[in-house]
Amino acid sequence: xxxxxxxxxxxxxxxxxxxxxxxxxxxxxxxxxxxxxxxxxxxxxxxxxxxxxxxxxxxxxxxxxxxxxxxxxxxxxxxxxxxxxxxxxxxxxxxxxxxxxxxxxxxxxxxxxxxxxxxxxxx
Numbered sequence: 001x002x003x004x005x006x007x008x009x010x011x012x013x014x015x016x017x018x019x020x021x022x023x024x025x026x027x028x029x030x031x032x033x034x035x036x037x038x039x040x041x042x043x044x045x046x047x048x049x050x051x052x053x054x055x056x057x058x059x060x061x062x063x064x065x066x067x068x069x070x071x072x073x074x075x076x077x078x079x080x081x082x083x084x085x086x087x088x089x090x091x092x093x094x095x096x097x098x099x100x101x102x103x104x105x106x107x108x109x110x111x112x113x114x115x116x117x118x119x120x121x122x123x
Contacts, residue, residue, distance in 0.1 A: 038095035044116035
């Protein structure tokens, strides 16, 4: 989260605001969810398969070389299926109006772990 300092610079205030450590966040929406005049924050989470895992990267390189040499293999598909899925609950933070946010995720029904890759809001 960036705070505009009003002088052409910004400060990172995620930890100060209490909205850090939301894991692998995909979408963030700022809107006034509780109609108190302050913009609240909704963050979606969840990670399908970690394709940047070093073991997978090494395996992929080896399998790609085999393919280029004409060696057929179905190991790639098996490896992709074995990469773990990481479901994580989504977050809802209410804006307290003083650069501080309160985590109300569980009390607002965002207690189930899931894979959320985006979000939309309409009023």
